Amino acid sequence: MSKSSGEATASDTAQLTIDGKTFDLPIIEGTEGERGIDIRKLRSQTGVITLDAGFANTGACKSAITFIDGEKGILRYRGYPIEQLAQHSTFLEVSWLLLHGELPSKAELEEFTREVTLHTMLHEDYRRLFDFMPKSSHPMPVAAAAVAALSTFYPEPDTDDRIFRATVRLLAKMPTIAACAYKHSIGQPSMYPRNDLDYCSNFLQMMYAVPCEEYTPDPVVARALDQLLILHADHEQNCSTSTVRMVGSSHASLYATIASGISALWGPLHGGANQKVIEMLERIAVEEGSADEFLRKAKDKNETTRLMGFGHRVYKSYDPRAKILKQTCADVLSRVGGSSRLLEIAQRLEEIALSDDYFIERKLFPNVDFYSGVIYQAIGIPVNMFTVMFTMGRLPGWIAQWLEMRHDPDFRIGRPRQIYTGELMRDYVAADKR
Ligand code: SDX
Numbered sequence: 001m002s003k004s005s006g007e008a009t010a011s012d013t014a015q016l017t018i019d020g021k022t023f024d025l026p027i028i029e030g031t032e033g034e035r036g037i038d039i040r041k042l043r044s045q046t047g048v049i050t051l052d053a054g055f056a057n058t059g060a061c062k063s064a065i066t067f068i069d070g071e072k073g074i075l076r077y078r079g080y081p082i083e084q085l086a087q088h089s090t091f092l093e094v095s096w097l098l099l100h101g102e103l104p105s106k107a108e109l110e111e112f113t114r115e116v117t118l119h120t121m122l123h124e125d126y127r128r129l130f131d132f133m134p135k136s137s138h139p140m141p142v143a144a145a146a147v148a149a150l151s152t153f154y155p156e157p158d159t160d161d162r163i164f165r166a167t168v169r170l171l172a173k174m175p176t177i178a179a180c181a182y183k184h185s186i187g188q189p190s191m192y193p194r195n196d197l198d199y200c201s202n203f204l205q206m207m208y209a210v211p212c213e214e215y216t217p218d219p220v221v222a223r224a225l226d227q228l229l230i231l232h233a234d235h236e237q238n239c240s241t242s243t244v245r246m247v248g249s250s251h252a253s254l255y256a257t258i259a260s261g262i263s264a265l266w267g268p269l270h271g272g273a274n275q276k277v278i279e280m281l282e283r284i285a286v287e288e289g290s291a292d293e294f295l296r297k298a299k300d301k302n303e304t305t306r307l308m309g310f311g312h313r314v315y316k317s318y319d320p321r322a323k324i325l326k327q328t329c330a331d332v333l334s335r336v337g338g339s340s341r342l343l344e345i346a347q348r349l350e351e352i353a354l355s356d357d358y359f360i361e362r363k364l365f366p367n368v369d370f371y372s373g374v375i376y377q378a379i380g381i382p383v384n385m386f387t388v389m390f391t392m393g394r395l396p397g398w399i400a401q402w403l404e405m406r407h408d409p410d411f412r413i414g415r416p417r418q419i420y421t422g423e424l425m426r427d428y429v430a431a432d433k434r
Contacts, residue, residue, distance in 0.1 A: 008062050011035060018046050032067055049417045056313065059237075060245065061408065065098060065400050066236040070314035075321065077234060078102070086324050091229040092116060092199055095171060095396035098234050099403065112168075113199075119172035120193035120202065122180065126153050130184040139181040139388045140266040146177045148259035157254045166254050167399050174395055175199070178388045179206035200225040203392075208380065220335045221379045224328055225389075228372060231321040232393025234400065238313075240264040240271065241394075241401050248402045249414040261398045262391050268308070271390040273369040274376070277309040278383050281342040281374070284349075291348050299358040307353060309346075309370030316363035325371035329378070338378035346374060 011029035014037045015022050023045050026038045036059045043049050052058045067076045075082040078097050085094055089103075092113055096104040104112060129149055133142050150169065157166035176193055183190040183206075191206045201217035203225070209215035235241065243264035248257040265271035284290050297305035312319060326347075333340050350366055353359040376386050405411060 008036075016042075016046070018048060021046075028062075030062070031064075032069070043417070049419070051419055054313075055242070060242060060414075061237070061405065062410070063236060063401070063404055064101065065404060066234045066397070068236055068314050070312070070316050073315060073317040073320050073323075075235075082231065082320055083324060086227050086230050089230060090199075091226045091233070091393075091396075092171075094230045094233050098396045098400040099167065115168045116172040116199065117195050117202075119169050120176050120195075122173060122176055123153055126150075127180065127190065130180050130190070133181075133184060135185050135187065137181075137185065138266075139178065139185065139385055140262060140272075140391070142181040142184075143174075143177055143388055143391055144259045144262040144266075146181070147174075147262060148256050150255040151253045154255075163254065163403070170255070170258060170395060170399065174392050175203035176206060178385065178392060179203060181388070182207055182382065182385055198222065198226075200229070218336070221332070224332045224375060224379060227328060228325070228375060228389065229393040231324060231368060231372075232390050234394070234397025236314075237401075238270070239267070241398060244398045244402055245405050246414040248405055249412070251413075254399070254402065257402060258395065258398055261394070265391055265394065266387055271369075271387045271394070273308050273367075274373040274386040274390060275383050277346075277369050278342065278373040278377055278386070280308050281345050281349075284345050285341055291345060291352060295349065295352055295356065299356075307349065307359075307364070309373075310353060310359070310366055311362070311364040312367045315365060315367060318365045319367040319370075321368040322366040322370050325368065325375060326366075329371050329374050332375050332378050336378055342377065343371075343374050346371060 008028040008030050010026050012027040012035075013024040014027055016025055017023075023042075025042065027035050028038050029035050039050060050058070065078065067079070068074065077085060077094060078101055080089075080097065080103075085097075089097075093104060093109055096109060096112055126146075126149065129146060130142070133145075147170070150166075150173070154166065154169065155162055157163045180190045189211060191209045191211075193202050194205060197205060197217065200222040201219070204217040204222055205215050208217075237245075240261040244257050244261040247260040248254070252260075268276045280294070284294055287293075294305065295307065297303040298307040298310075329343050332338070333343060350370070353364065359365075372390075373383070373386055376389055377383065381389060
């Protein structure tokens with residue numbers, strides 16, 4: 001399904017001298033001029049490995065899906081700037097772009113939309129899965145369990161046709177799964193999807209409609225939601241996507257692989273940050289005037305406090321998604337009339353932080369999570385559902401990256417090495433002699 005636009009080219013060699021012996025290592029260059037030292041033969045040639053905690057300096061793959069320039073705040077999906085896609089495209093169109101490498105024709109998009117629409121319903125036996133989850137469950141482990149359970153209902157996606165069907169199934173059913181998890185947690189009957197509504201309007205009605213009342217989704221809210229999903233659709237080799245590639249590299253089922261991505265995304269340092277941002281803003285709102293105090297703690301090494309929604313492994317300038325969401329915040333709040341109190345606190349925090357040496361020296365700027373929560377809350381999404389919304393958005397990116405990995409001619413199962421720092425060899429001692 002996917003196709004890569006350009007190839008990395010050998011551009012030069014790096015020289016590494018170890019114990020007086022010099023080794024040439026090829027340097028490869030990507031289509032945007034990024035260069036990497038190809039160390040695939042390093043251990044066999046030199047006997048040594050590299051060490052890079054958190055893989056901050058290590059490329060795991062070559063990819064043609066998403067390009068980020070962290071210094072310039074650039075994000076493009078298949079070459080298209082995120083700003084243009086957020087303004088002119090739709091989530092399903094962007095999903096097709098990520099999966100196939102090109103924007104769909106009108107006919108392709110209509111057919112894809114029809115396929116997704118016709119697969120939004122859940123098997124009645126599958127729907128009962130939610131009945132066994134405690135109502136107090138966080139919806140992220142429910143979503144992870146539900147997606148993994150798709151492997152028990154559908155055939156293994158091990159052929160191109162089955163992979164296409166599984167892709168449509170996942171994109172179609174994720175909103176229904178999310179809404180089911182929410183409805184179950186509040187003791188309301190889950191709503192069936194409606195084929196007369198677009199992707200996001202359908203999600204809103206499954207979330208907020210009740211059988212005893214008419215419900216008409218607000219088109220402005222649906223559009224804001226569609227834009228949020230576009231902004232979250234892919235982000236190259238982040239933690240959850242790297243998890244998907246790692247789990248997928250063992251040829252585990254696509255459903256189990258996506259479930260692993262959901263679990264990784266849940267972490268508060270990653271996709272779970274959007275929930276933590278709102279909790280942080282609400283705490284500051286209650287403890288009047290504590291923005292300065294909060295920032296003092298965020299800078300204090302002895303405190304575990306972090307300014308959630310700030311900082312990024314790649315962006316060392318403003319996250320372009322945060323820039324777009326900051327404007328969307330204002331638009332949505334003016335439309336739905338939600339309280340702008342949290343937005344004002346967020347803007348105040350940003351203003352103070354961006355003029356504070358601690359944040360300036362460390363190049364810490366708002367990331368995608370800093371403003372997204374304010375919008376989710378304004379359109380009525382419960383706080384514990386924020387990361388499920390991130391999951392819905394990131395789903396096409398995970399699948400596209402998984403597909404690219406499976407078609408990669410350099411594909412190998414992921415298996416990093418280590419530097420052992422434990423005990424040297426020692427003999428076992430019986431318990432009565434220890
Ligand atoms: C996402 O990778 C992706 O692409 C992720 C994502 C995606 O689309 O998939 O963009 C989505 O996960 C966005 C990030 C959401 N997480 C948060 O907002 C949580 C708060 N941010 C941080 O925890 C942190 O900035 C990370 C996790 C995002 C990045 O961590 P790094 O790259 O490992 O950086 P670091 O922890 O080494 O921080 C460098 C310095 C440290 O200080 P020093 O040790 O140098 O003195 O900056 C400090 C950190 O203490 N720092 C912060 C901070 N973030 C970093 N200090 C206070 N508040 C913060 N938010």
